[in-house]
Amino acid sequence: AARAIEVVKVYGEGTAAVRALDGISLEIDRGRFTAIMGASGSGKSTLLHCLAGLDEVTSGRVMIGDIDLATLDDNELTRLRRDRIGFVFQAFNLVPTLTAAENIVLPLSIAGRQPDRDWLDVVISTLHLGDRLSHRPSQLSGGQQQRVAAARALITRPDLIFADEPSGNLDSRSGAQLLDFLRKAVNDFSQTIVLVTHDPSAAAQADRIVFLADGQVIDEMASPST
Amino acid sequence: AARAIEVVKVYGEGTAAVRALDGISLEIDRGRFTAIMGASGSGKSTLLHCLAGLDEVTSGRVMIGDIDLATLDDNELTRLRRDRIGFVFQAFNLVPTLTAAENIVLPLSIAGRQPDRDWLDVVISTLHLGDRLSHRPSQLSGGQQQRVAAARALITRPDLIFADEPSGNLDSRSGAQLLDFLRKAVNDFSQTIVLVTHDPSAAAQADRIVFLADGQVIDEMASPST
Numbered sequence: 001a002a003r004a005i006e007v008v009k010v011y012g013e014g015t016a017a018v019r020a021l022d023g024i025s026l027e028i029d030r031g032r033f034t035a036i037m038g039a040s041g042s043g044k045s046t047l048l049h050c051l052a053g054l055d056e057v058t059s060g061r062v063m064i065g066d067i068d069l070a071t072l073d074d075n076e077l078t079r080l081r082r083d084r085i086g087f088v089f090q091a092f093n094l095v096p097t098l099t100a101a102e103n104i105v106l107p108l109s110i111a112g113r114q115p116d117r118d119w120l121d122v123v124i125s126t127l128h129l130g131d132r133l134s135h136r137p138s139q140l141s142g143g144q145q146q147r148v149a150a151a152r153a154l155i156t157r158p159d160l161i162f163a164d165e166p167s168g169n170l171d172s173r174s175g176a177q178l179l180d181f182l183r184k185a186v187n188d189f190s191q192t193i194v195l196v197t198h199d200p201s202a203a204a205q206a207d208r209i210v211f212l213a214d215g216q217v218i219d220e221m222a223s224p225s226t
Numbered sequence: 227a228a229r230a231i232e233v234v235k236v237y238g239e240g241t242a243a244v245r246a247l248d249g250i251s252l253e254i255d256r257g258r259f260t261a262i263m264g265a266s267g268s269g270k271s272t273l274l275h276c277l278a279g280l281d282e283v284t285s286g287r288v289m290i291g292d293i294d295l296a297t298l299d300d301n302e303l304t305r306l307r308r309d310r311i312g313f314v315f316q317a318f319n320l321v322p323t324l325t326a327a328e329n330i331v332l333p334l335s336i337a338g339r340q341p342d343r344d345w346l347d348v349v350i351s352t353l354h355l356g357d358r359l360s361h362r363p364s365q366l367s368g369g370q371q372q373r374v375a376a377a378r379a380l381i382t383r384p385d386l387i388f389a390d391e392p393s394g395n396l397d398s399r400s401g402a403q404l405l406d407f408l409r410k411a412v413n414d415f416s417q418t419i420v421l422v423t424h425d426p427s428a429a430a431q432a433d434r435i436v437f438l439a440d441g442q443v444i445d446e447m448a449s450p451s452t
């Protein structure tokens with residue numbers, strides 16, 4: 001579903017340059033749940049942003065399906081992300097002036113599409129956001145904001161979901177509910193999920209766990225629970 | 227060290243009103259490590275903000291030592307926070323235009339004080355920030371930003387440290403290092419720590435664990451590991 005081929009990402013220049021990804025190659029299997037773990041600063045968010053076309057690589061190639069992202073212009077890239085990718089950001093990135101409900105359906109509004117009402121209800125009730133829909137992000141708890149960010153990524157039922165530590169601010173129960181929901185997206189709807197997490201119990205939901213260190217893949221394993 | 231007496235905090239008005247704290251009474255013991263756990267939206271961040279004088283209560287009283295926060299004017303409250311309280315925010319709240327180093331010593335700069343160089347070195351090396359000091363927040367990983375926020379709260383060696391989910395974005399090793407550091411602050415320097423966390427292993431470092439639900443204390447226990 002997605003692939004990094006010898007990807008290098010360098011931030012900055014000269015002595016201040018940071019080699020966030022150091023020649024990383026990774027294949028994300030379609031219809032599978034892949035978890036990515038690694039120390040803080042090891043390159044997980046950078047990898048996710050490059051795979052989702054949100055950040056340009058310094059060298060190497062990124063493929064989504066059989067499309068090389070470098071062959072797309074800005075408009076094509078934007079459309080691909082909008083139509084095929086959902087992204088849960090580590091810092092949520094909600095629009096402060098919109099309500100939770102407006103934030104959740106924003107990808108659809110931008111595409112001029114109407115939400116599937118049944119699916120919207122499923123997403124809202126599973127993530128327990130029903131009584132916070134008219135609140136703005138500043139009026140929500142940290143975990144509520146994180147769940148709104150997750151709902152936004154799921155609302156378009158994209159082929160490919162990238163989730164950057166989506167349960168970092170959730171208590172174990174809400175976290176487990178979100179993880180179950182992601183697991184169902186794979187089992188029932190054949191979506192592809194790439195989850196960055198520091199939580200071993202979240203990673204245990206995946207089919208495969210990839211370990212990063214210093215911008216490279218250092219290990220991987222089939223999930224212990226499958 | 228800090229006390230909430232029948233504290234009620236209501237956000238909004240009329241039908242949109244949210245009773246984030248519903249008559250909560252809690253005593254934080256001096257020189258102790260208290261953990262606060264509870265479901266997302268149960269009032270943990272609100273409680274911390276009210277205890278630290280960052281938010282005004284709707285009714286009830288908050289005491290820091292034997293000072294009733296309601297008796298202080300804005301300047302006195304600001305000075306009390308600056309001199310006696312350190313706060314690690316759930317959303318970090320770093321200044322985007324300052325480097326990591328500048329963010330860390332900001333409480334001292336504001337007070338016109340110089341950092342204790344030895345202590346600054348201890349904080350920076352324990353939190354592994356030594357090679358990121360001249361980076362700005364947008365150039366840091368999520369976990370690095372969180373560690374900078376923690377360093378800033380610790381740099382003044384305040385009597386009272388409030389930490390709102392300070393390890394939510396950290397891998398288990400960096401998280402354990404931060405928690406050990408907080409534990410030492412209590413054991414070696416008699417500081418008082420109030421930690422909000424979703425992580426049972428972080429809560430296990432505390433002397434006492436308080437459980438919140440719907441803006442009230444519903445349970446508490448002495449820590450299993452002391």
Ligand SMILES: Nc1ncnc2c1ncn2[C@@H]1O[C@H](COP(=O)(O)OP(=O)(O)OP(=O)(O)O)[C@@H](O)[C@H]1O
Binds near residue numbers: 140272
């Ligand atoms: N400015 C506000 N206006 C309206 N409601 C608010 C506001 N700020 C917080 N709330 C509500 O108050 C309740 C408690 O919020 P709080 O941030 O204290 O929760 P929390 O326990 O820290 O949750 P989390 O674990 O998700 O961080 C939540 O239901 C939230 O929606």
Ligand SMILES: Nc1ncnc2c1ncn2[C@@H]1O[C@H](COP(=O)(O)OP(=O)(O)OP(=O)(O)O)[C@@H](O)[C@H]1O
Binds near residue numbers: 011018019397
């Ligand atoms: N804009 C930037 N300029 C310079 N360095 C950067 C920039 N963005 C990220 N970095 C660096 O790249 C490295 C990888 O960052 P990344 O955000 O991918 O880490 P991560 O694995 O997601 O960490 P965490 O678990 O803390 O979220 C970090 O060392 C970080 O400091």
Ligand SMILES: [Mg+2]
Binds near residue numbers: 046090
């Ligand atoms: Mg990250």
Ligand SMILES: [Mg+2]
Binds near residue numbers: 143271272390
């Ligand atoms: Mg909170």
